[in-house]
Amino acid sequence: MQLTPRQEKIVEIVKRHGPITSQQIAAMLNLTRAALRPDLAILTMSGILEARPRVGYFYHGGSVQALIADEIKKIKVGDVKGLPKVIRRDASVYDAIVALFIEDVGTLMVVDGEGHLEGVVSRKDLLKAAIGGTANLQQMPVSVVMTRMPNIVCTTPDESILHAARKIIEHEVDALPVVRPVGPSGNKLEVVGRITKTTIARLFVELGTAGR
Numbered sequence: 001m002q003l004t005p006r007q008e009k010i011v012e013i014v015k016r017h018g019p020i021t022s023q024q025i026a027a028m029l030n031l032t033r034a035a036l037r038p039d040l041a042i043l044t045m046s047g048i049l050e051a052r053p054r055v056g057y058f059y060h061g062g063s064v065q066a067l068i069a070d071e072i073k074k075i076k077v078g079d080v081k082g083l084p085k086v087i088r089r090d091a092s093v094y095d096a097i098v099a100l101f102i103e104d105v106g107t108l109m110v111v112d113g114e115g116h117l118e119g120v121v122s123r124k125d126l127l128k129a130a131i132g133g134t135a136n137l138q139q140m141p142v143s144v145v146m147t148r149m150p151n152i153v154c155t156t157p158d159e160s161i162l163h164a165a166r167k168i169i170e171h172e173v174d175a176l177p178v179v180r181p182v183g184p185s186g187n188k189l190e191v192v193g194r195i196t197k198t199t200i201a202r203l204f205v206e207l208g209t210a211g212r
Contacts, residue, residue: 007039011059014049019056071207077164078157080203081178081193086111089118093129093145094137096121107175109191110146117154117177117189119146154179155195165200 003011006029013025022040026033040057043049050058086109087099096108100123110119121142129145130137155164155176164176178193 003043004039007043010036010039010043011048014057015059018058019052021056025057072162073160075161075203076157077155077159077161077178077195078193080161080199081157081195082199084109084177084191084194086115086191087121087142088113089141089143089146091142092138093126093135093140093142096142097126097130097137100126105175106196107173107194108142109177109194110142111191114188115190116182117149117152117179117191119143119148120152120175120177121146122174149189152177154189156180157192161195161200161203164195168195168197168200 009029010025013028014020017024022033022036025040026036029036040049040051044051044057047060050060052058085099085103085105085107087096089110089112091099099108100106107120107122109117110121112118119142125145125147129135129140153167153171153173153176155167155178157178157180167176168174175194175196177189177191178195179189180192182188182190
């Protein structure tokens with residue numbers, strides 16, 4: 001959210017003189033209260049200022065960045081997840097390379113016959129297998145080169161997108177499988193989506209251009 005020059009002046013006045021009434025603010029800016037009303041409404045609805053009846057306006061103390069962070073924390077992975085890009089564990093490394101380029105993704109989720117997560121294979125994993133030159137890629141199972149459970153970083157539909165983004169950064173991965181426990185004991189993970197660096201970037205662009 002970008003403030004207008006007049007809104008920035010209002011915030012500065014409230015910081016210095018709060019609590020202060022709208023009439024006093026209008027007088028300092030040589031404006032009418034009616035002219036000031038839309039700006040005060042925007043500043044209070046955004047959380048920058050707080051209004052109290054018969055007292056006046058206070059500076060809330062939060063930055064615009066903090067307000068944006070609060071909004072991001074409310075967004076769940078399930079709200080923005082994409083479709084999972086999966087491959088069966090018995091597929092070959094060659095098949096995985098083809099799927100990677102056809103789907104135009106950097107990571108594939110490896111699943112068993114029932115769609116349960118067993119591993120993750122990245123572009124880097126497949127490149128290592130390809131340049132090794134010691135095996136037939138059409139015969140080598142993708143399970144040989146994948147990262148296996150439990151060494152996979154996952155997220156769930158109910159986790160905040162902020163936590164998911166932090167996992168991507170901390171573990172230096174391109175994508176996270178979005179999973180949910182299934183089975184009698186919940187020891188299996190069904191792949192229900194994916195979160196990628198592109199997902200995060202697209203979300204920030206949408207937040208930054210909202211309302212324009």
